[in-house]
Amino acid sequence: MKFRFLLFSLLVAFSTISCLDNMQKANANTAEASEGTESETNADSDFKYWTWITADASRTDESYTEEFKKYKENGLDAVLINTDTDPELLSRLTPLAKAEGLEVHAWIMAVNRPGDKVALQHPEWYQVSRNGESCFDHRPYVDYYQWLCPTREESRNHILSLVEGLAKVKDVETVHLDYIRFPDIFLPIGLLPKYDLEQTTEMPEYDFCYCDVCIAKFKEMHHKDPRDTDDPQIDMEWKQFRLNRIRDLVNDAYKIVHENNKELSAAVFPYPEMADHMVRQRWDKWDIDYVLPMIYNNFYNEELDWIGFATKQGVQDLEAKNTELHTGIYIPEMTPEDLTEAINQAKANGAKGVSFFDGGAFTKEKLEAVKAASEE
Numbered sequence: 001m002k003f004r005f006l007l008f009s010l011l012v013a014f015s016t017i018s019c020l021d022n023m024q025k026a027n028a029n030t031a032e033a034s035e036g037t038e039s040e041t042n043a044d045s046d047f048k049y050w051t052w053i054t055a056d057a058s059r060t061d062e063s064y065t066e067e068f069k070k071y072k073e074n075g076l077d078a079v080l081i082n083t084d085t086d087p088e089l090l091s092r093l094t095p096l097a098k099a100e101g102l103e104v105h106a107w108i109m110a111v112n113r114p115g116d117k118v119a120l121q122h123p124e125w126y127q128v129s130r131n132g133e134s135c136f137d138h139r140p141y142v143d144y145y146q147w148l149c150p151t152r153e154e155s156r157n158h159i160l161s162l163v164e165g166l167a168k169v170k171d172v173e174t175v176h177l178d179y180i181r182f183p184d185i186f187l188p189i190g191l192l193p194k195y196d197l198e199q200t201t202e203m204p205e206y207d208f209c210y211c212d213v214c215i216a217k218f219k220e221m222h223h224k225d226p227r228d229t230d231d232p233q234i235d236m237e238w239k240q241f242r243l244n245r246i247r248d249l250v251n252d253a254y255k256i257v258h259e260n261n262k263e264l265s266a267a268v269f270p271y272p273e274m275a276d277h278m279v280r281q282r283w284d285k286w287d288i289d290y291v292l293p294m295i296y297n298n299f300y301n302e303e304l305d306w307i308g309f310a311t312k313q314g315v316q317d318l319e320a321k322n323t324e325l326h327t328g329i330y331i332p333e334m335t336p337e338d339l340t341e342a343i344n345q346a347k348a349n350g351a352k353g354v355s356f357f358d359g360g361a362f363t364k365e366k367l368e369a370v371k372a373a374s375e376e
């Protein structure tokens with residue numbers, strides 16, 4: 001309980017920062033109810049509208065049905081539900097969303113697993129920084145940064161078993177990987193002032209994973225130790241090694257969900273080279289059905305047209321792949337007009353849909369903007 005309280009406090013304290021990926025939000029699912037309207041026509045039925053939401057087991061079925069109905073009436077097609085990796089809760093909510101005509105996607109915090117009761121019994125499963133400190137007890141940036149090693153067999157199997165549990169839930173469309181990367185070696189520029197940080201080089205306390213297993217496996221492949229160099233950031237094999245560990249985890253997750261007749265999706269950084277630079281994530285090289293890049297312009301001090309730029313970059317980078325790109329949009333700081341423009345930027349630059357972070361941030365006016373866009 002104490003930990004939960006601490007986590008809650010941190011979530012409130014870092015409410016903006018906590019959306020680096022799609023962190024569960026303490027105030028999720030409290031969207032204002034909108035006046036229901038009748039129209040069911042959806043003119044651009046090929047363009048999909050999604051929203052991320054965080055579930056709360058204490059809420060009633062009726063309140064969920066009301067929330068799902070509200071989304072459907074306003075043009076949304078799909079919900080990505082964070083149940084804190086609880087297949088039972090997901091099994092309860094999926095038929096409720098389906099009954100209202102929504103697709104359901106099982107959202108999991110994959111490599112960063114705050115408060116994971118099984119993992120916490122195995123301190124050696126956690127990532128280790130270049131300073132030699134483990135995420136188990138030395139968390140970079142914030143207390144909820146509790147990253148598991150993607151190389152070590154036991155920790156990666158743990159993550160994959162959780163993916164499998166969600167993939168087995170009836171009627172789920174995809175398992176949706178979030179935090180499928182390394183900790184931020186560079187934070188988004190718009191967030192740095194909140195931490196009173198300057199990051200012009202790769203700093204050892206934010207550089208992962210230097211655990212025994214990662215080092216041994218790298219040595220076996222490349223006959224050198226990244227700890228022996230003064231400047232590991234220019235060692236391309238070491239960078240590639242880590243990109244490939246995340247890729248391998250994703251590709252294994254892809255096999256597992258497909259064996260269960262489901263598909264795989266992920267929340268990723270804005271475009272592949274930026275993701276590579278900031279979090280060692282190269283999503284254009286993965287086996288994956290859908291990517292939802294979090295093109296959160298305000299995190300990067302960018303304007304709305306940057307949503308179009310980043311969308312187009314990702315779409316071009318995926319040209320040779322069978323992966324659909326749906327643009328992730330961060331709505332709390334947007335006006336309804338901004339939201340309309342953001343949707344237009346995504347559409348005009350080749351996205352197959354847009355996903356909103358998050359459901360709790362929808363006002364009546366913002367939902368109306370989505371509805372109007374969906375009927376165009």
Ligand SMILES: [Zn+2]
Nearest residue numbers: 149209211214
């Ligand atoms: Zn490791």
